[in-house]
Amino acid sequence: MREVRSVRAFIDSIHEGVARVLLGDDESLAVEMPLDWLPEGAAAGKALRVLWEIDEEETFCARKAVEDLYDELGDMP
Amino acid sequence: MRTETLRRGTRFSVILLLCAAALLSAFGQAASASTLTVRVLDVGQGDSIFVCFPEGGTMLVDAGTAEAGPKVVEMLRSLEAEKVDIIVATHPHSDHIGGMLAVLDAFPVGKVWDSGYVHGTRTQQIFLEAVRDRKIRFGRPKAGFSEEFQGVLIEVLAPVKPISGTNSDANNNSIVLRLSFGEVSFLLTADMETEQRRTVLRFPETTVLKVAHHGSHNGTDARFLAMLRPKLAIISCGEENPYGHPHREAVALLEEAGVDLFTTIGGDVVVETDGSELTVRKVLESEKSGQEKERLYIGNRSSRVFHTSACDGLPSDRNRVYFKSAEEAVKAGYRPCGRCVR
Numbered sequence: 001m002r003e004v005r006s007v008r009a010f011i012d013s014i015h016e017g018v019a020r021v022l023l024g025d026d027e028s029l030a031v032e033m034p035l036d037w038l039p040e041g042a043a044a045g046k047a048l049r050v051l052w053e054i055d056e057e058e059t060f061c062a063r064k065a066v067e068d069l070y071d072e073l074g075d076m077p
Numbered sequence: 078m079r080t081e082t083l084r085r086g087t088r089f090s091v092i093l094l095l096c097a098a099a100l101l102s103a104f105g106q107a108a109s110a111s112t113l114t115v116r117v118l119d120v121g122q123g124d125s126i127f128v129c130f131p132e133g134g135t136m137l138v139d140a141g142t143a144e145a146g147p148k149v150v151e152m153l154r155s156l157e158a159e160k161v162d163i164i165v166a167t168h169p170h171s172d173h174i175g176g177m178l179a180v181l182d183a184f185p186v187g188k189v190w191d192s193g194y195v196h197g198t199r200t201q202q203i204f205l206e207a208v209r210d211r212k213i214r215f216g217r218p219k220a221g222f223s224e225e226f227q228g229v230l231i232e233v234l235a236p237v238k239p240i241s242g243t244n245s246d247a248n249n250n251s252i253v254l255r256l257s258f259g260e261v262s263f264l265l266t267a268d269m270e271t272e273q274r275r276t277v278l279r280f281p282e283t284t285v286l287k288v289a290h291h292g293s294h295n296g297t298d299a300r301f302l303a304m305l306r307p308k309l310a311i312i313s314c315g316e317e318n319p320y321g322h323p324h325r326e327a328v329a330l331l332e333e334a335g336v337d338l339f340t341t342i343g344g345d346v347v348v349e350t351d352g353s354e355l356t357v358r359k360v361l362e363s364e365k366s367g368q369e370k371e372r373l374y375i376g377n378r379s380s381r382v383f384h385t386s387a388c389d390g391l392p393s394d395r396n397r398v399y400f401k402s403a404e405e406a407v408k409a410g411y412r413p414c415g416r417c418v419r
Contacts, residue, residue, distance in 0.1 A: 016415045062197035069205040070193060070217075077190055077216025077224075 002053050009048040011038070021048065113229055113258040115348045117287060118152055119341040119362060120145035122315030122322070123172035126265060126287065127153060128256070130227035136163040137180060138254065138265055139173040143200070146176030147375075147391050150183040152345075162187040163226070166204065167267030168251040169196035177204045182393065186213050192236065193217035194250040218252065220277070230257040235269060237276040248290060249273040255283065259352020263287070264305065270295040279304065284355065285348055286310045288331070292323020292340070302334045309348070309357060312340045374400040374418075376411045388417035 010027060012020045019038055023029040035042065042048075114129040120141030127149075128136040135158050140149050153161070161184050166174045169192065180186075181204075189208050208215055222233040235253035243249045251267035264280070266289035274289075283305045289296030292312035310331050314322040323340065331338050337357075339346045344361040376383040376399070377392035383406040384391055391397075400406040403418060 018416065059197065062199075062202070063195050065202050066195045066197050066205065069202065069209065070195070073205060073209055073215040075193075075217045076214060077188070077218040077222055 004051050004053045007050045007052065009050050011042055011044050011046045011048065013044050014042075023050065111351055113256070113261070113350050113352070115256070115263055115285070116152075116156075117311045117313055117339075117341055117346045117348075118149060119343065119345050120149065120176070120313070122291065122318040122320075123175070124167070124267065124287075124291070124313045125149050125173075125176065126313075127156070127158075129156070129158075130162075130229055131258070132227040134162045134227045135160065136165065136226075136231075137161050138165040139167055139267070140164075140176030140180050142172050143175035143178070144389050146179030147386065149176050150179050151386065153180070153184065158184065160185040160187065163231075164189045165252055165254065166191045167253075167265075168192045168194055168247045169198065169201040169204075170247055170268065171198065171200045173268070174204050175200055178207055181207045181211060181213075186211070188214035188216065190216055190218050190252060192250050192252050194239075194247055196247050228258065231255075232257070234264075234280065235273055235277055237273075240272055240276065243270065243272045245270060253277070255281065258350060261285070261350040261352055261355060263348075264307070266290075266296065268296070271298070274298070274301055282306045284308050284350075286336070288312045288323070288327065290322075291318075291320070292327045293320070294324040294326040297327040297330055299330055299333075302330055302336070307334070307336050309355065310336045310338050311346045311348075312338070314340060314342065316342045374403055374406050376400060376406055376409070381411050382414050383411040383418065384414040385417045388414055390414065390416065 007023055008025055010022045012022050012030070014035055017035045018032050019035045019042065021031050021033060023031060111131050113131055116127045118125040118127060118141070123141035123145055124139040125141040125145065126138040128138065130136070140146055161180065164177070164180065164186050166177065166189065218233045220233055220235050220237040224231050232255045233252060234255055236250050240246060240249040248268035248270045249272045251269045251273065253267055253269055254265040256263040261284045263285045264283040265287045268290040270290060280301065284307065286305055286307035286309070288310050291314040312323045328338065339357065339359060344359050347358050347360060349356045374383050375386055375391055375397050378396045378398055379392065383400060400409065403413065
């Protein structure tokens with residue numbers, strides 16, 4: 001079973017489509033992101049819950065994409 | 078200006094020119110013939126090293142973060158670089174290859190050396206796609222590979238073999254380079270950590286050490302320094318970075334070894350050598366060339382918005398127009414970016 005962890009977050013401000021979100025219980029990490037990454041109803045002063053889980057499928061695909069590029073590029077220093 | 082003869086140096090007199098305004102007039106000039114210049118750029122928390130070879134050839138080892146990419150490009154332009162002969166992507170962490178796209182967009186590139194470590198980030202994928210799409214010669218040199226370029230011997234000391242299962246496999250599969258010019262040598266250690274260091278049986282003595290992994294405790298140890306016997310060490314890291322770099326353990330080891338230590342906090346560290354003597358100077362951000370200051374504001378011809386050079390929303394090179402002041406940009410009909418222009 002996949003473990004999911006959650007982190008508290010808080011929308012500090014929104015300016016010109018950019019949201020400044022404070023992460024963690026102590027709000028020690030500030031991240032700016034496009035407002036449309038956040039769910040509908042997101043507004044300054046709203047609390048968020050961020051859920052994290054490992055995406056093995058995407059990990060595999062991402063590595064495969066890079067491996068394929070290495071194959072294409074060859075090796076001729 | 079401070080001049081000192083190093084403790085163990087026999088012929089090396091290192092002239093430490095700390096922020097010497099007198100030399101700033103030469104800042105924008107390419108290295109003179111028969112001089113090798115290694116410039117460790119202040120890219121904040123990341124790595125980017127620009128090498129000018131004695132006959133004018135150039136090499137860029139890493140390009141900092143994506144945010145630092147435009148700054149790296151501006152710096153190379155201010156040094157009158159027209160092309161980059163060799164780009165080295167030491168490993169695929171974003172603070173080393175994030176700025177590569179800006180560089181590939183701005184300059185013709187002769188060839189790319191890459192660690193070959195599969196990380197999987199979009200940053201790595203986009204970088205490799207850009208190399209492929211531009212049909213740039215590409216290779217993954219390993220330990221034992223060497224090339225003589227314009228009188229400088231470039232040797233690859235690592236990776237010796239693929240390493241996995243460490244806290245940072247990307248770091249431990251870094252390309253580690255040694256540059257030798259006459260009696261002077263440089264060891265560029267990327268983010269090599271303990272596990273990779275142990276795979277290299279012997280590190281030759283080295284005049285200048287670019288300290289591994291931004292001065293992390295896992296990038297340096299006493300045995301390593303005893304082998305290298307460096308005269309000068311440079312740590313590339315950002316001010317008040319969240320990792321606490323440089324770590325006090327690493328700094329203490331370097332101090333105990335009697336090494337003259339510089340960091341890129343607040344400015345580039347520039348080392349020049351004729352193959353016999355070294356000149357080191359730190360160029361503070363606030364004292365950079367007039368040419369760079371004149372490019373303080375960057376407008377977007379398409380959107381008619383202007384930004385500061387530090388903005389993360391800078392336009393592509395073909396859409397750029399430069400202004401000396403915000404007033405000049407406004408007079409030209411541009412409006413300020415809401416995020417970066419205060």
